[in-house]
Amino acid sequence: MVRRPPTGSEQGDLITSRDNRWLKKFRAALRGTGPVEGEPIGVEGPKLVEDALKSGIEAEALLVSESAEAGLEPILNAASASEAGVPRSRILRTTDKLFASVAGTEAPQGIAALFSAPAWTFEDVLRGAADENGALVGDFPLVVVVAGVQDPGNVGTIVRSAESFGATGAIATRGTADPWSPKALRASAGSALRLPVLRRIAIPVLLAQLKIARVKIIAAAGRAGGLLSLGTSTSASSDNPVLREAVAIFIGSEGTGLPNEVLNSADSTISIPMRSSVESLNAGVAGSIALFEAARQRRGRK
Numbered sequence: 001m002v003r004r005p006p007t008g009s010e011q012g013d014l015i016t017s018r019d020n021r022w023l024k025k026f027r028a029a030l031r032g033t034g035p036v037e038g039e040p041i042g043v044e045g046p047k048l049v050e051d052a053l054k055s056g057i058e059a060e061a062l063l064v065s066e067s068a069e070a071g072l073e074p075i076l077n078a079a080s081a082s083e084a085g086v087p088r089s090r091i092l093r094t095t096d097k098l099f100a101s102v103a104g105t106e107a108p109q110g111i112a113a114l115f116s117a118p119a120w121t122f123e124d125v126l127r128g129a130a131d132e133n134g135a136l137v138g139d140f141p142l143v144v145v146v147a148g149v150q151d152p153g154n155v156g157t158i159v160r161s162a163e164s165f166g167a168t169g170a171i172a173t174r175g176t177a178d179p180w181s182p183k184a185l186r187a188s189a190g191s192a193l194r195l196p197v198l199r200r201i202a203i204p205v206l207l208a209q210l211k212i213a214r215v216k217i218i219a220a221a222g223r224a225g226g227l228l229s230l231g232t233s234t235s236a237s238s239d240n241p242v243l244r245e246a247v248a249i250f251i252g253s254e255g256t257g258l259p260n261e262v263l264n265s266a267d268s269t270i271s272i273p274m275r276s277s278v279e280s281l282n283a284g285v286a287g288s289i290a291l292f293e294a295a296r297q298r299r300g301r302k
Contacts, residue, residue, distance in 0.1 A: 014066070015094040022092055023102050026063050029114055030104040033152075034178025034199070040114035041180045041193070044104055046075060049113045051190040053078040053086075060114040061090040065099035068110025075111060086113075104182040115193070117180065122209055124196040125169030126246075141215050142167045142294055143248040147203065147258055149283045152177040156187025157284030158251060158291075162195055163188075165288075165295035169196035171248075173203050187284075207265045215246045219258055219266035220290055242268045243294040251287040254280050 015023060029035065029042025040060050043052050046068075053059060059079065064072055079086040100108050126141040144162045146155050155177045162170045170192075172179050178199055179185075179192040210217055243249070250266070252258035263269070272281065272289055281289070 013093070015092060015098065018098060018101060020094075022061060022063070023094065023098060025061075025114065026112060027102040030102055030112060030182055032181065034181035034184075035117055039117075041117055041185070042104070042112065042182055043115060043185060043193070044112040044182060045109050045186070046071060046111045048185065048190050049111055050075055050078045052113065052115055052193050053082050055190070055194045056082060057118055057193060058116040059086045059090070060116060061092060062086050063092045063094060063099065063102075063112045065094060065096045065108070065110035067096050068099075069093070072111070105186075118193075118197075120169070120196040120198060122198065122213075125171060125198055126213060126215065127196075128168030129194060129196055140244075140298070141169075141213075141246045141248070142243075142291075142298070143169050143171060143210075143215065144287060144291060145171045145173065145206065145248050145250045146176050146179075146283070146287070147173045147250055147262060148175050148253045148256065149251065150175075150177050150253065151283070152181050152184035153187045154282060154284035154287075155179055156184035156189075156192065158287035159184070159188040159195060159197065160191040161284075161288035161291045163191035165291040166298070167195065167291060167294075169198070171198045171201055171206060173206060174200050176200075203259060203261055207261070210248050211265075213246075215248050216242075216267040217262070217265055218242065218247050218249045219263050219269045220249060220251050220286060221258065221263065221269040221271060241297050242270065243290075243297045247294070249287075249290050249294065251283055251290070254282050 026042065029040055030044050035041055043049050099110055103112065125143055144158055144167050146158055149155055155172060156179065159170050159179050170179065177184055179188065179197050185192055207217065250258055250262050270290065272286060
C-alpha cells in the first residue's frame with residue numbers, strides 16, 4: 001500500500017542528541033565503506049534520495065535537517081508514488097549541526113535516507129533490470145566485473161557507464177571498493193541502486209559461474225601490468241566483434257592489472273589503442289570506453 005509521508009507539523013520531534021540511535025545508524029552508513037550483510041545502504045543528497053525512491057527499493061528511514069525541510073516536497077512525492085513509501089515514524093528531523101555530524105560530504109544538503117539493500121542474484125546480473133514497462137535490457141548478457149579496483153570513485157564511474165551503455169549488471173569481486181559505499185554511489189549518480197549489482201564475490205567462484213552460464217570472459221589487459229594500453233592484445237573493434245556475444249568484461253586496477261587467474265581463464269583479451277607516451281588509463285575511463293565499444297558492437301548485431 002502506498003503511504004503518503006507526513007509534512008510540516010505532522011513530522012516527528014526534532015532530534016537534538018548526538019547519541020540518538022538513528023543518528024548513529026545514519027553516521028555509520030553515510031561515512032562507511034559499504035554495508036555488510038543486513039545493514040542498510042546510506043544515500044545522501046536530495047537527487048540521489050529521490051532517484052532511489054523512484055527505483056522502488058525499500059526505504060528504512062529518511063533524515064532531514066531543519067534548513068532542508070522547505071525543499072522536501074519532491075522527496076515526499078517520490079515516496080508517496082512508490083510501492084513501499086516511507087513509514088510515518090521513520091521521517092526524522094534534526095538540526096543542521098547534527099546532520100552535518102553524520103553526513104559523508106563536506107557540504108551536506110540536509111537530506112539523507114537509509115535503504116534496504118536489493119537482493120540481486122547472479123541470474124539478475126545476466127538478465128538485467130526490467131524497465132518501467134517490464135522489458136529487460138536485452139537477450140545477451142553484458143556484465144562488467146570490477147576486480148581489485150580500490151578507488152570507489154572509479155567503481156562508481158564504471159557502474160554508471162554500465163547502466164548508460166546497456167549492461168545487464170555489474171559485479172565487484174572481493175578486494176574491490178563497494179559499489180554501495182557512499183562515494184561510489186555518488187560517482188554512479190544512482191546507477192548502483194538501479195543496475196543489478198553483486199558484491200564481494202570470490203574470483204574463482206565467479207569464473208566458474210560464468211563458464212557454466214556460457215558467458216565469455218573478456219580480460220581488459222595492458223602492458224607491464226597497466227590497464228588497457230596499447231599493443232598487448234587484440235583491439236576491440238568492428239573487425240573483431242568479440243563484445244557482441246554474452247560477455248563479462250573484467251576491469252582491473254591501474255597499478256596491478258587483472259589477477260593471473262582471470263587472465264588464464266579469459267576467452268579473449270581486449271585493449272584500447274593509445275599513444276605509446278601514455279602508460280595507462282584509470283579504471284573508470286578504461287571501463288567506460290570498453291562498455292561504450294560493447295554497446296557500439298551490439299548495435300551492429302541487430
